[in-house]
Amino acid sequence: MPKYISIAKAILRYIQDNELEADDKLPSIQVLAEQFDVNKNTIVSALNDLERQGVIYQVRGSGVYVRGNNRKGYINLLNLNGFNSILSQFNIDSKVIGFELMEANEEIAENLKFDLSREDEEHRVYRVYRIRYIEGRPFCVEESFYAKAIIPYLSEDIASGSIFKYISQDLNIDIGYADHYFRVAQLSQEHAEYLNLKKGDPSFYLESVMHLTNGKPFDFSKIVYHYQEAQFFVQGTNTQMGY
Amino acid sequence: MPKYISIAKAILRYIQDNELEADDKLPSIQVLAEQFDVNKNTIVSALNDLERQGVIYQVRGSGVYVRGNNRKGYINLLNLNGFNSILSQFNIDSKVIGFELMEANEEIAENLKFDLSREDEEHRVYRVYRIRYIEGRPFCVEESFYAKAIIPYLSEDIASGSIFKYISQDLNIDIGYADHYFRVAQLSQEHAEYLNLKKGDPSFYLESVMHLTNGKPFDFSKIVYHYQEAQFFVQGTNTQMGY
């Protein structure tokens, strides 16, 4: 692991352990460089990483401050698949209600960038259909498709836990980035039953495509959230690049 | 403007002008450094910026690739307030239905971090209530509160255009970061009328707090989106910092 990442982790731990709140000041870059015995630029990299994740903000000429969110009960949308798993203070549990190895249909192929006209390509996907619970309450219904070409093995047992953890830690596959698309929709009868709601109730509908670090998509997911449990937040940082 | 920012802009323009698509390859860092006549590290900074914005992805040992196209008709959530305004290919129009200078109530004070017990502090905010149209269709109802201490002047006329542009370009105020909180809700009678929908219809409800680069919040907004028009996307990048 690069120095700047482990330093970023250490700073994050420092913030959490000392229960620093929003707008509390961190030591200066110079001091941090001395403490960690690295060059100033390495600290700058670590801080840029933390800034990007919404942990801190930096003010030129002044100092480095804790950004700290946030409202309780809101879930970081960019956190969903294990990304930036800071503050994932929730107990997540899963019940698998469908599991199979199947051929990709058109929708799946498009999102996972399969070329269905090629015979020599692996077009099978693991389909995982599960209800996820947060602190014991039904939270969302998730239908995920994992490219077998990239995820060679998956089982119902694994799917009942954290698939993300299995992929990144056991298979040692590097997850790179994800695209999330979402909108509001109305519940179908089936989804309503799983979520203890009524047909036609509003719902939060999310589609995600996850990619490896080399740009290959390996997971396409469709998730229907319980509208009373699903409260999200996203932290944005300006980039000077507008216009 | 820093070199790496203008280089990032140039690269983005290059991608757009040449209509590069997802997974197309960019010149190597070395080549870019020669072309722009800067040090390799400056190119690295520019590319990191573009990566953070979801424009490209980098593969070690291989090259730099365009991350590219999102689905059409989806709006970048982090784009809403002028952030990363790449691909803002929409015509946005506004009709002001309420405008006043008022005292902050508790909710506003909390979000803008006013200390209401202090007599010497400016607690007034500009309240802007407007309907926003996208390509002529009602898109959302927005109620925004701008801290007068930071935004000294605002008018109904300005509010009918882009307030963001006014703040950043005319007032020359540096916008730093924003927190977005959202969930699904049901429409009130009033909102339904503005959006040409029915009371009780599902809606996408967003609250945002925008901050200056020095961490001071200056805008608190509550936005109700038309559930058929509001389709969003967010691009996430993994950070190696999980767990």
Add this chain to the structure above:
DNA sequence: CAGTGGTCTAGACCACTGC
């Protein structure tokens, strides 16, 4: 193994804040 991205250092200079 040649080419490419990723990290790190040492040092310089600049822009800004706050006393």
Add this chain to the structure above:
DNA sequence: CAGTGGTCTAGACCACTGT
């Protein structure tokens, strides 16, 4: 004006990809 963050350079070395 001292301190702090922001940018940039020159150069070194490492990790990985693809042929």
